[in-house]
Amino acid sequence: MGRSSYSFEEGLNKGAWTTSEDNLLINYINKHGEGKWTTIPYKAGLKRSGKSCRLRWLNYLRPNVKRGNFSEEEDDLIIRLHKLLGNRWSLIAGRLPGRTDNEIKNYWNTTLAKKSRFLHLSQMHQPSNIQRPPASDHLLPSSSTYPSPQATNNKTLNRPMAIRCDKVAFPVGESSAVAASVMPETIKAGTIIEEELVQVKENMVMNCSFEDGNVAVSDQAVMEFNGLPDFESWMLNDVDGDCLPDAENVEWLTSLFDMEGELQKQL
DNA sequence: AAGTGAGTCAACCGCACGAGA
DNA sequence: TTCTCGTGCGGTTGACTCACT
Numbered sequence: 001m002g003r004s005s006y007s008f009e010e011g012l013n014k015g016a017w018t019t020s021e022d023n024l025l026i027n028y029i030n031k032h033g034e035g036k037w038t039t040i041p042y043k044a045g046l047k048r049s050g051k052s053c054r055l056r057w058l059n060y061l062r063p064n065v066k067r068g069n070f071s072e073e074e075d076d077l078i079i080r081l082h083k084l085l086g087n088r089w090s091l092i093a094g095r096l097p098g099r100t101d102n103e104i105k106n107y108w109n110t111t112l113a114k115k116s117r118f119l120h121l122s123q124m125h126q127p128s129n130i131q132r133p134p135a136s137d138h139l140l141p142s143s144s145t146y147p148s149p150q151a152t153n154n155k156t157l158n159r160p161m162a163i164r165c166d167k168v169a170f171p172v173g174e175s176s177a178v179a180a181s182v183m184p185e186t187i188k189a190g191t192i193i194e195e196e197l198v199q200v201k202e203n204m205v206m207n208c209s210f211e212d213g214n215v216a217v218s219d220q221a222v223m224e225f226n227g228l229p230d231f232e233s234w235m236l237n238d239v240d241g242d243c244l245p246d247a248e249n250v251e252w253l254t255s256l257f258d259m260e261g262e263l264q265k266q267l
Numbered sequence: 268a269a270g271t272g273a274g275t276c277a278a279c280c281g282c283a284c285g286a287g288a
Numbered sequence: 289t290t291c292t293c294g295t296g297c298g299g300t301t302g303a304c305t306c307a308c309t
Binding site for chain 1: 294
């Protein structure tokens with residue numbers, strides 16, 4: 001990444017963009033392409049920061065940005081992805097062509113969080129021996145607010161959060177050390193301050209938080225188990241509201257993260 | 268008609284990360 | 289190896305709209 005000695009911080013405009021500013025930016029990028037955001041304002045004749053130009057282009061001016069209402073399918077996908085990834089809006093946006101992370105984030109905060117909560121409450125009132133935390137609880141800082149594993153038995157499944165935790169499934173009888181050995185290196189670097197064991201059929205799911213705050217997220221867990229026999233047991237404990245692993249969910253999740261190492265590069 | 272509160276969304280802010288110097 | 293800076297990300301803010309009283 002190159003560096004520029006150029007500085008252009010004085011007298012910058014802030015706030016809403018005008019049509020003429022939009023046109024200047026569009027014309028410049030159409031001619032010269034994206035990138036070099038710090039120099040674009042100067043070269044395009046804009047009194048804006050590079051950050052502001054980048055944001056305006058990516059979230060609004062780009063030709064393939066999809067405007068308008070979200071479809072039912074998009075709603076469903078966002079809710080599923082949010083359960084899986086938490087507030088990782090850029091990753092979620094990457095699965096929705098034409099939608100930006102900012103747009104999805106706004107949409108979630110204003111609309112889908114409520115919808116997701118409503119769906120959860122609907123499930124709560126159906127006869128079931130499965131306990132789940134509400135999807136909106138992804139915003140909570142720790143999984144410690146959920147029922148302790150001591151209260152868990154074979155008939156009750158405590159569903160760990162899909163964010164700010166790591167889940168590692170391993171056969172009953174294996175020690176925590178064995179579980180730790182299959183954790184990603186980045187996770188092992190942290191010190192575990194919470195550890196919960198939850199029995200799911202013949203496997204255990206470990207739910208950990210780390211003191212350095214550099215906690216794992218569930219997509220790492222997915223990568224960990226993608227293709228392994230325990231993957232289905234992990235599926236038991238997460239995904240989209242179905243308690244039992246079904247072929248469609250396994251296929252969906254597998255395809256979602258089997259992106260030729262794309263995700264792995266980001267992690 | 269005016270006031271008010273809730274909802275929406277574009278834009279800003281601060282931070283982390285990575286790469287070049 | 290360290291420093292500096294560009295880039296990208298998630299959280300937050302504030303202006304605007306609209307429904308309701």
